[in-house]
Amino acid sequence: MSSLKAHSQTLYDTDYLQWIETTVEKLQSHDYANVDWEKLIEEIADVGRSERRSLKSNLIVILVHLLKCQFQPEKRSGSWEGSIIEHRRRVKEALDDSPSLKSYLENIFIECYAQAVKQAKAETGLSVESFPVVCPYQLLEVTNDEFLPQ
Incomplete structure (x- = not known):
């Protein structure tokens, strides 16, 4: 060497x-x-994994806040809506930069919803049974700047 x-x-x-x-x-x-090709290849692979982790994390945050808005409307706050806007922006930027992440987002949507329910349960104190088993939102709604559950 x-x-x-x-x-x-x-x-x-x-x-x-x-x-x-x-x-x-x-x-x-x-x-x-x-x-150092070995390290460089590792780093490039890590960038892809990092982009996917970030997208997944942002999607979960959006879903958690949508659930909280829908199932604890009396506690709805500007910070929840602000968080939804911020994380939607991050998802949109990731998809604009890497359109191939769209299929990944579709593939992880159900898993992210399950994670969001667990987190929403912890943050709201509501039972897990308070939330639908199947996500009540479509992916297009979750990423749509105008959508908030009633």
């Missing part, structure tokens, strides 16, 4: 941002022999 590669691996462990900047410089200058 070259000393440059050894330095790069050490740099990865000690200063992640500098490792990224150094890797970008190597790629831009076509210094491919000194790129």
Whole structure:
């Protein structure tokens, strides 16, 4: 292993941002022999996983607040609606940046609803039976800026 590669691996462990900047410089200058390809491939794969985790998390937050608005309307607050708006924006931006995430969003919708029910139960004190077993909202409604449950 070259000393440059050894330095790069050490740099990865000690200063992640500098490792990224150094890797970008190597790629831009076509210094491919000194790129730590293994770490770079891992990082690219991690970015994809991170995007999916973020999308899932944002969807769950929206669903939790929609459930709280519908099943505890007397406690409806501006902060709930503000959170819905913020997380819808994040979902929209993720889908605008990576349209291929739309099918992932459709695939995880039922799982996210189940997670949202658990969280809504914990946050509201209502029993799990208070919430529908099947999501009462369509994905298009959940992501629609104008939709709030009655």
